Amino acid sequence: MAVQIVMDHTGDSRHCFNLDDAQALASAERRFKELTGAGFTAAVRNASGEISKAASFDPRAEETLFLPRLVGG
Amino acid sequence: MFKFRMPASARLRIYAVRQLYRKFLSENSREARGLRLMRDWLSPTQRMQFDSSGSFDVIGCDSGKRYRVYSEMVPNVRELDDAGRPTVGFCFIPIGRLVMGDVMLAQKIALETNERGALAVANRFRPGRVNRRSYWSMPGLF
Numbered sequence: 001m002a003v004q005i006v007m008d009h010t011g012d013s014r015h016c017f018n019l020d021d022a023q024a025l026a027s028a029e030r031r032f033k034e035l036t037g038a039g040f041t042a043a044v045r046n047a048s049g050e051i052s053k054a055a056s057f058d059p060r061a062e063e064t065l066f067l068p069r070l071v072g073g
Numbered sequence: 074m075f076k077f078r079m080p081a082s083a084r085l086r087i088y089a090v091r092q093l094y095r096k097f098l099s100e101n102s103r104e105a106r107g108l109r110l111m112r113d114w115l116s117p118t119q120r121m122q123f124d125s126s127g128s129f130d131v132i133g134c135d136s137g138k139r140y141r142v143y144s145e146m147v148p149n150v151r152e153l154d155d156a157g158r159p160t161v162g163f164c165f166i167p168i169g170r171l172v173m174g175d176v177m178l179a180q181k182i183a184l185e186t187n188e189r190g191a192l193a194v195a196n197r198f199r200p201g202r203v204n205r206r207s208y209w210s211m212p213g214l215f
Contacts, residue, residue, distance in 0.1 A: 007167065007175045011106030039168075043182050049116055053186045065114065067179040068171070072196040073147045073164035 004028060006035065006066045025059055032057040032064070039069035107174030114178055131181050133188035140184055142177050150180055151200045165195035
């Protein structure tokens with residue numbers, strides 16, 4: 001089971017999907033494109049805990065975190 | 074007039090139930106959810122540092138410089154020198170009404186994956202006194 005986590009005013013919203021389900025994967029990819037298109041940054045982390053930016057949808061990523069765009073405070 | 078006095082054992086039970094309820098509420102609050110997400114994405118070293126001090130260190134991916142992210146209202150990011158003293162403060166936050174844990178996590182990920190981009194939007198300030206009132210010190214969150 002994979003999860004896309006979106007930071008929001010509730011703390012976060014989680015969208016879980018099965019990596020073997022083609023329809024769920026397509027929906028996850030659509031969500032990825034919508035969020036990154038809206039200015040969110042996608043970050044993934046590998047098994048060792050290392051975090052990297054995801055420029056495109058990775059169907060093997062088990063956990064993707066979406067952060068809103070940064071601005072100067 | 075009869076004055077009812079609750080036994081000590083009952084008072085203790087009620088106190089325990091109240092504490093449990095308070096803990097339950099805090100764990101389901103948006104602040105607690107944000108802090109849980111942040112702790113989950115911290116490295117083991119950062120998590121240990123956060124749990125003991127309410128802040129954690131991040132190494133910038135481009136410069137290799139060390140920054141400290143504090144659990145206080147922004148501006149809460151400071152660059153550290155070799156001796157661990159704050160030299161410059163930075164203020165950058167994700168847009169939207171996010172809770173402190175989310176803000177700190179976004180700052181960490183930005184510095185670790187896109188340091189230049191984060192500092193390009195950040196406002197700089199001279200680091201002053203650390204804000205004593207931090208989210209980390211809120212009782213019942215852990």
